[in-house]
Amino acid sequence: MTKLKILPIEEVIPEPTIIVISPHYDDFLFFLGGYVLELKERGLLHTKHFRIINVFSRSNYLAHTGSGNFDASLDRIKLATGKRLLEDLNCIDELLSPYSYGYELLAEYECFTRGKALASSEMEFPHGMFEDFDERDQEIYDRMLGRITQLAMLPDTALVFPIAFKEHIDHFIVREAAVRTASELGNEARAAFYFQEDKPYGGIATEEEEARIQAFIGKHNLERRVYRHHPEVVVELAFNHYISQVDEVYRLGVLNRADTLSRMYDIPFPCDQLFRYER
Numbered sequence: 001m002t003k004l005k006i007l008p009i010e011e012v013i014p015e016p017t018i019i020v021i022s023p024h025y026d027d028f029l030f031f032l033g034g035y036v037l038e039l040k041e042r043g044l045l046h047t048k049h050f051r052i053i054n055v056f057s058r059s060n061y062l063a064h065t066g067s068g069n070f071d072a073s074l075d076r077i078k079l080a081t082g083k084r085l086l087e088d089l090n091c092i093d094e095l096l097s098p099y100s101y102g103y104e105l106l107a108e109y110e111c112f113t114r115g116k117a118l119a120s121s122e123m124e125f126p127h128g129m130f131e132d133f134d135e136r137d138q139e140i141y142d143r144m145l146g147r148i149t150q151l152a153m154l155p156d157t158a159l160v161f162p163i164a165f166k167e168h169i170d171h172f173i174v175r176e177a178a179v180r181t182a183s184e185l186g187n188e189a190r191a192a193f194y195f196q197e198d199k200p201y202g203g204i205a206t207e208e209e210e211a212r213i214q215a216f217i218g219k220h221n222l223e224r225r226v227y228r229h230h231p232e233v234v235v236e237l238a239f240n241h242y243i244s245q246v247d248e249v250y251r252l253g254v255l256n257r258a259d260t261l262s263r264m265y266d267i268p269f270p271c272d273q274l275f276r277y278e279r
Helices: 027-041 066-070 074-096 135-151 169-188 207-219 231-241 248-264
Strands: 017-022 049-054 102-105 157-162 192-196 222-228 271-277
Touching (some): 017 027, 017 135, 027 074, 027 157, 027 222, 027 231, 049 074, 074 102, 074 231, 135 157, 135 169, 157 169, 169 192, 207 222, 231 248
Parallel strands (some): 017 049, 017 157, 157 192
Antiparallel strands (some): 192 271, 222 271
């Protein structure tokens, strides 16, 4: 592939306010951790204001607990949600510094609390697209359409969504609500829409899954923006903070994707990419 221009970090997302619609408690790090680290390295973190909106914030998932991840009792949700919320806040504090960002919970029930089945994958997650929706999924999707429509009216704002590698059903719901809203609003939207590669899924995707992402990018005329990444630091932060979440496949996925993109674009250092929706 032809050598691609790496954008200066200040040009990747020019809007001063960045709202990240994070499906789960660890997704801000895996979406934009490398971007934030590059801003910090260039002394530009102060030029951005971050707001993290966690969508599926009623969680019962804890890594390596087997059938416990299908226990949707209130006690289990209290246990998992409490652990994961505090892990997330502590990690984001280290990334952005405490009290410098907005953080809110939408309180939707995560996929396992909705009784979703595991995908056939190295990671524990339920796969799903529109044909797999049940009534609860459809209701979440409809609520997301309304929420994103409101956010789209904010000026000088970037809205960042998952591009949904491997179609984790929670990521897919958020992505599809976002792209439909962007398409329907067109030039009426005041905010810009971005779709970020979600790790570690991107680093363990099959050729078929990769092809579906490329089709999504082409269908919606997304503009590719490539920037310097810091995958080793992202992995270190993940293993330091998300004790109840990560295992070795996370390290593999993050590092593999950074290496793949560097080789793909013939860039001599780790890189990441996100995609801007062009009206």
